[in-house]
Amino acid sequence: MSLLRSARFPAIVLLAAAALGLIVANSPAAGSVDAVMHAELGIPGVFELSVSHWIKDGLLAVFFFVVAVELQYELTSGQLNSARKALQPAIAAAGGVVLPIVLYAVIAWGSDAAAGWPIPTATDIAFALGVLAVFGKGLPSGLRVFLLALAILDDIVGIVFIAVLFTSGVNIAALAGAAVAVVAFGILSRQLDSRARVLIAIVLALLAVATWVLFVLSGVHATIAGVVLGLAMAQRPALRVRHxxxxxxxxVVLPVFAFSAALVAIPAVPMSQLSPAFWGVLVALPVGKVIGISLLGWLSLRIGHRGGPPPLSFADLLAAGALGGIGFTVSLLLSELAFAGEPPLRDQATLGVLAGSVVSLILAAVLVSWRAWHHRRLTASAPKTA
Known part of the structure; x- marks a missing residue:
């Protein structure tokens, strides 16, 4: 079980699942898999979703619950529990959001692809930490902390985009019902240490399912249900559930989503005819993230450490920026949402996410390996103290 919790193994599984999805989508099996993805499941005439929607709206809500629990912990007890601690990674995260948007907007300006500007703003926490674990032996702990805070803040931005930009025709009654269920869930979760904890746990599970169904019916993207439940749950039981x-x-959750999101047929057109949706994401993820995060991160660390050297060098921040360019999970979801009614643009944006994330992954592996070697050498040459 420890292998499944490690940073390295999930990143490898995620990459393999995405590669498999891309291979299947460009094989003779593509038609059969597509039919499965569009098959309706649920209670006929009452509540039905396609397999694709069960994955995107259902399974991914579990992932967002886990992210929200980690966010709640970091905001209350961890690395972001004060404005001062959160300021520096927040400034770097702002650079890693704004510059990719600008680059994408410049490339896609005036085209049908302009609506995809939120896609390159996300950072995949699991993937970034996986690369850091594989190639970063010897790096200062401050870099991991900085990256974790950065990725969490990026995810907050992605969650806000999903909630604000991709919600239409809201059913107020269903949303109000979801709010009541979330409040009841939060209150009841604080009673889990009582003698009736088994009964309470069952009721909490039912409330969680009810909240998700009500979010689906409300028109607000269902993954937000996972976010609000993770933030509302009492911290101690929430951390146990997350574990x-x-x-x-x-x-299961992330590989299945990566496989389904990567079911994209590679268009048989020359590179010059690929949509700005592809080029915008391909450029904005690796280039925008590296430049935005490293420049604003460097400025934030300089501002926060007057009178002494900053804890991370500009070269360390370049490595963090490259890691930030691994958009993957949330970027794939954003591409699905941004071009939900335009499958050709959605597919090209998805290819851009996959290609941009792979470019960032390779760049990050090189930069992280270099910085790890540098810090190991510094540690080896440091004078030993008695």
């Missing part, structure tokens, strides 16, 4: 869910998220 139990983590292996399932790593080897």
């Amino acid at each position: 139990e869910l983590e292996p399932w998220v790593n080897v």
